[in-house]
Every structure is written in structure tokens, then in C-alpha cells.
Amino acid sequence: MDLLALAPSDLALLGAIAFAAGMVRGFAGFALSAMVMAGAVLILPPRELIPICWILEMVASLLMVRGGIAQADRRIALGLAITAAIGAPIGLWLTTRLPVEDTRLLALVVLMGLALLQLARVRLPFLATNAGLYGAGILAGVATGIASIGGMVVALYVLAQNSPARVMRASLVLYLFVSSIFTLLWQLGYGLFDLTAVARGLTLIVPVALGVLIGKWLFRPALEPFYKPFALCLLLALAGLSLIRML
Numbered sequence: 001m002d003l004l005a006l007a008p009s010d011l012a013l014l015g016a017i018a019f020a021a022g023m024v025r026g027f028a029g030f031a032l033s034a035m036v037m038a039g040a041v042l043i044l045p046p047r048e049l050i051p052i053c054w055i056l057e058m059v060a061s062l063l064m065v066r067g068g069i070a071q072a073d074r075r076i077a078l079g080l081a082i083t084a085a086i087g088a089p090i091g092l093w094l095t096t097r098l099p100v101e102d103t104r105l106l107a108l109v110v111l112m113g114l115a116l117l118q119l120a121r122v123r124l125p126f127l128a129t130n131a132g133l134y135g136a137g138i139l140a141g142v143a144t145g146i147a148s149i150g151g152m153v154v155a156l157y158v159l160a161q162n163s164p165a166r167v168m169r170a171s172l173v174l175y176l177f178v179s180s181i182f183t184l185l186w187q188l189g190y191g192l193f194d195l196t197a198v199a200r201g202l203t204l205i206v207p208v209a210l211g212v213l214i215g216k217w218l219f220r221p222a223l224e225p226f227y228k229p230f231a232l233c234l235l236l237a238l239a240g241l242s243l244i245r246m247l
Contacts (some may be wrong), residue, residue: 022208025060026215029172030155034238055201056208061177073172081178083137090144096187112239165227
């Protein structure tokens with residue numbers, strides 16, 4: 001407990017948050033970090049949560065990648081991961097030159113608007129082109145650097161494709177697995193990992209793994225028609241929660 005620097009009650013709450021976030025990740029294929037950040041920010045500051053989220057994301061990816069990569073659209077997943085890695089340093093550079101809160105507010109509002117358009121079944125043909133793919137990836141990287149919502153941008157792009165639910169979900173899983181490698185390099189460069197962060201992440205592996213396994217079990221053919229509406233509503237809820245916290 002001394003190494004974790006957490007009260008037992010805080011550790012128990014973090015475990016519950018990790019379990020719930022793991023369930024959502026197991027079913028939807030994304031949103032683990034967003035849920036942990038939203039739920040645990042009152043216990044630990046975002047800077048200390050970032051390396052914890054990386055460890056939990058990697059555990060979830062390892063549990064979900066096996067048997068799931070074959071269903072992924074590799075062109076989309078790898079294209080987004082590579083271009084997002086290019087866009088991330090641009091976003092970090094812009095954070096020193098733009099009003100970050102205003103930029104984050106604008107990004108969240110646009111994200112919610114696009115999600116609502118998808119729920120209304122309004123098609124955006126540009127997203128089906130190569131330019132749309134690479135543009136979405138770079139935009140996701142920039143959004144990560146400025147507002148830490150790059151994962152939401154990627155999820156929105158993948159959900160805009162006219163693909164079966166299992167392909168969209170697998171593409172998100174593959175993207176997160178590949179992009180985690182690039183993210184680790186940035187986090188190591190900024191000195192975010194230390195012994196306490198690693199110990200906290202390892203302590204939460206069991207609850208997040210249990211959650212992921214249950215979420216995977218829930219993703220069955222009978223529920224696939226509800227996947228896209230659920231994922232879009234999840235994006236809206238996460239973006240709305242972020243807006244409420246900002247305002």
C-alpha cells in the first residue's frame with residue numbers, strides 16, 4: 001500500500017472503475033481509457049492516470065487481439081495508427097500556441113455533432129476515400145496532442161464505415177494495439193512512467209481483465225445489430241461528460 005500511495009477505499013474504487021471500463025472495452029472495442037479518466041480523476045490527477053491507462057489498454061488489447069485480428073480491416077486500422085502517430089507531435093506543438101480549453105471545447109462539440117449525424121444515418125462519402133482515412137488519422141493524432149480525444153475520433157471514423165459490427169470492433173482493437181506502441185514511446189519521453197505508476201497498473205490488471213472477458217462474452221451475434229448505436233451513444237456520453245466537466 002505504501003508503494004501504491006493509495007487508501008484502501010480509493011484502491012477498491014479504482015478496481016471497480018477498471019472492471020466497468022474493461023466490460024465496455026470488451027464489448028465495444030474502445031473507451032477503456034476514457035472511462036478510467038472520467039471515473040478516476042477525482043482520485044488521481046490525469047498525469048498519474050495516463051501510464052495506468054496504458055498498462056490497462058495493453059492488457060485489454062492482448063486479451064482481445066488473439067482471434068480478433070483476422071476480422072479487422074487492416075488497411076483502416078494500420079493506416080489510422082500510422083497517421084495518428086504523425087499527427088500526435090503536431091498536436092503537442094499546437095498546445096503551446098493555442099488556447100487549449102477552447103480547442104478542446106470545439107473538438108468535443110464537433111465530435112458530438114458528427115456522432116449525431118451518424119445516429120441519424122446521414123452518410124459522409126468523403127470518409128470512404130483514402131484521403132478521408134489519412135486525414136482522420138492525422139486529425140486523431142492532433143486531437144490526442146491537444147485534447148486527448150484522439151481515440152474518440154478514430155472510433156467515430158471506424159463507425160462511419162459500412163462494415164459488419166465484428167469488423168468495426170476488430171479494427172478498433174487492432175488500431176489500439178498498434179497505437180499503444182507509439183504512445184509508449186511518447187510517454188517514456190515525457191517521463192510519465194515510474195515505479196508507483198507501474199505498481200498501480202499491475203494491481204488493476206485482474207479487475208480489468210475480468211471486465212474485458214465478460215464484455216467479450218456479451219459480444220455475440222444476437223447483439224451485433226445494437227453494436228453501432230451503443231458505440232455512438234457511448235461516444236456521445238463520454239464527450240458530453242467531458243463538456244460538463246469543462247463547463
